[in-house]
Amino acid sequence: xxxxxxxRGLRAFWYLVLFFLYAPLGIVVLFxxxxxxxxxxxxxxxxxxxxxxxxxxxxxxxFYNSLTLAVVSSCIATVMGTVLGxxxxxxxxxKLGWLIWFIYLPIVMPDIVYGISExxxxxxxxxxxxxxxxxxxxxxxxxxxxxxxxxxxxxxSRLVQMDPMLFEATQDLYAKPWQRAWYFILPTLRSALISAxxxxxxxxxxxxxxxFFTAGPSSTTLPIFIWSAIKKGxxxxxxxxxTLMIAAVxxxxxxxxxxxxxxxxxxES
Numbered sequence: 001x002x003x004x005x006x007x008r009g010l011r012a013f014w015y016l017v018l019f020f021l022y023a024p025l026g027i028v029v030l031f032x033x034x035x036x037x038x039x040x041x042x043x044x045x046x047x048x049x050x051x052x053x054x055x056x057x058x059x060x061x062x063f064y065n066s067l068t069l070a071v072v073s074s075c076i077a078t079v080m081g082t083v084l085g086x087x088x089x090x091x092x093x094x095k096l097g098w099l100i101w102f103i104y105l106p107i108v109m110p111d112i113v114y115g116i117s118e119x120x121x122x123x124x125x126x127x128x129x130x131x132x133x134x135x136x137x138x139x140x141x142x143x144x145x146x147x148x149x150x151x152x153x154x155x156x157s158r159l160v161q162m163d164p165m166l167f168e169a170t171q172d173l174y175a176k177p178w179q180r181a182w183y184f185i186l187p188t189l190r191s192a193l194i195s196a197x198x199x200x201x202x203x204x205x206x207x208x209x210x211x212f213f214t215a216g217p218s219s220t221t222l223p224i225f226i227w228s229a230i231k232k233g234x235x236x237x238x239x240x241x242x243t244l245m246i247a248a249v250x251x252x253x254x255x256x257x258x259x260x261x262x263x264x265x266x267x268e269s
Contacts, residue, residue, distance in 0.1 A: 025246055032239035049236040059241065062225040065136060066205055069221060073143035074200035078193055080144065081151020081200075086185065088152060089159040103153065106146045115213035118142045122214060135216030142214040143207065147200040154199070158192040191259050198256040202249050 035046035053059050088100055106114065118138075125132045132138055186193075208223035215224060222245060226238055 028239050029243045029246065032236060032243040034236055034239075037236055049240040052237055053240055053244075056237070058220075059222075059225065059237075062220050062222045063244075065219055066221040066223075069136060069139055069143060069211070070201045070204040073140045073147060073204050074197050076140070077144045077147035077200050078151050078197045081148045081196060082155050082189065082193060084148060085152040085155025086159065088156045092160070103149045106149050111207075111209035114146065115142075115210040118145070118210060119213040133216065134214060134219075136219040138214045138216070139211055139219055139221075142210050143204045146210065147203060150199055150203070151193075151196040154192050154196045155189055158189055162188065195256040195259050198252040198259075202252045202256075205248055205252075206245060 030042065032049060033045050033047070034042050035044040035048065084103070088103070118141075119134075122132045122134060122138045122141075126134075132141075206223060208227060211221050212224055212227070215221070220228075222241055226241055229235070229238055
């Protein structure tokens with residue numbers, strides 16, 4: 001009897017947590033389709049606010065900047081993180097724990113501290129050399145720096161699950177380093193790298209703090225635009241933008257999760 005009550009209590013707590021997690025998002029999505037500009041009532045279904053987004057040049061430019069930033073930084077971070085993850089695996093037996101610790105630093109570092117440090121660095125370099133003028137380029141560099149650790153850890157976790165004898169087998173078959181990388185390592189890491197890319201994309205598309213400190217006048221992203229526009233109040237247009245961002249992040253997270261679940265299923269079969 002007590003066990004049944006405990007199960008019911010845990011189930012109720014679970015549903016309560018889900019409610020507080022997703023109810024605010026549901027309200028944003030619901031009122032993005034409201035036919036009137038009000039939060040007091042839902043007057044009817046309408047796509048007028050989404051149509052308004054299409055004709056708003058500032059929002060379109062912010063969307064283009066966000067998409068460019070997320071795709072470019074995720075692609076570069078996936079390549080760099082894969083190389084770094086392989087290096088962590090290759091030299092895992094050496095006493096380099098204090099060096100590997102630096103991989104975790106960008107993950108645990110507060111965003112505002114990281115953003116300010118990135119801004120200070122770019123400003124110093126620009127004053128000294130004229131390079132790295134604040135804009136989409138500095139934002140890409142900043143995003144890559146906090147995306148790479150996630151990719152490296154995903155690649156490393158996949159490599160440590162492999163039988164080390166497989167690497168020795170490729171050497172016994174006289175595979176050259178590039179052949180070993182192209183025909184063995186990359187196919188083995190494929191699912192992990194795809195998941196890492198979508199994880200990087202998700203982290204980039206909704207980042208505000210680091211983007212805010214490293215952005216230029218013409219490199220406004222959707223999160224920065226929302227922060228600027230919300231000072232005048234939350235409008236249905238903001239709800240529509242937020243809904244599109246929720247959909248993009250949800251899609252990327254779903255694809256990443258599906259890929260991670262699909263691979264163990266193939267291995268078991």
